[in-house]
Amino acid sequence: MALAKKSWGLFERYGIELEYMICDKTTLAVLPIADKLIYKFAGAFCNEVEAGAISYSNELALHVIELKTSNPIPELKTVDHDFQEHVQKINRALEEFNAFLMPSGMHPWMNPFEEARLWPHGQNVIYEAYNRIFDCRGHGWANLQSAHLNISFAHDEELKALHSAIRWLLPIIPALSASSPVADGKLTGFLDTRLETYRHNQRKIPSICGGVIPEPIASAEEYYQKILHPMWRDIAPYDEHNILQEEWLNSRGAIVRFDRSAIEIRILDTQECPGMDLAVLCAIVDVLKYFVRKIQKGELPHTLISTEDLAALFLRVVREGDTVEIDHSDYLALFGQTQPITVSELWEKMLRPFWVGGESAVASRQQHLIRNGSLARRIERRWKEAQTVDERKEIYRSLSDCLGSGDYFQ
16 A cells, blocks of 8 residues: 555555465466566566556565555455456466466465575565564465555544454454465465464564554554554664664554554455455455444443453464354454354354345355355365365466456355
């Protein structure tokens, strides 16, 4: 999401980022050629190139390309067409390398310790600093593809309401968005392996990621005091040139980006096609608006439910996804629920009102998610049915076909 020219109010503007792997069409192995791809469009080795409504960029791993909205957008529901158009444009450009884009949150058999290549141009001083401090060869750095959603706010009261709503929703988002049940060529036991690895990748300095679920805050000043200043202090002994003393060092599941007056949600795995990503993002925004209204009416205190309890639920959902049964009474009360309910049932309850009054593409995709499970659940089913390595490769070839065509993965 580019820096806004003005401070947009709550939910007035959004920014979206979708990351994909560049893979060899024949072997499906990762190809570290993001710089060559960007060169084809920009005529130079640069970190980012604007291509109309969508821009292309790279961050850290050389086999990953990021597509993002070039400017803040006022509406989510139709931007998937822009992303789909540019996915196809990039796939055409990759043909000369016998390559294509592959979706999902992790490559299923990449060995990041042997295959990882870091971006060597432009802002690589930042990546070199990360690599020196944390060693960026592992899965949590070099093998992860995510979707980011930025939501605008204008002042402290809007920040408090939006940040609180996001804290409460984060634990159950992976039930919709998980797409990484496989790593190192096998099922890992986690539906969202990307998040399980991500939460450990900066354990040398725990204040950077915290428990993934951010602490409650009521103002920009409190955010700096409770979250930003402690992590900057803790990394200072390892960062003598102050390269990483920026707000983006924060690696919680949602971070405040004061440079763009937005909160960025970072825990989403990439889906099989942009239409499914947008279905997940629209579900998130609709439920966040429900929470924000209650906070602004004074019906829900922003400190409700401890970070520890939210983090515990989050970790259960990262592992088990939509089948997790919620029995935390205060958490259930957030949704007007008095009896235990599975995460899948809760999502359906919250989204069903938005499906009434006509069949939209977003509603159809959300219903597909609820009926068939997250992409991780569907990959897991297919993986268990497959008998050979070639059959398992075919799963990810099918995913790449879905990305190119914009279709569901069954």
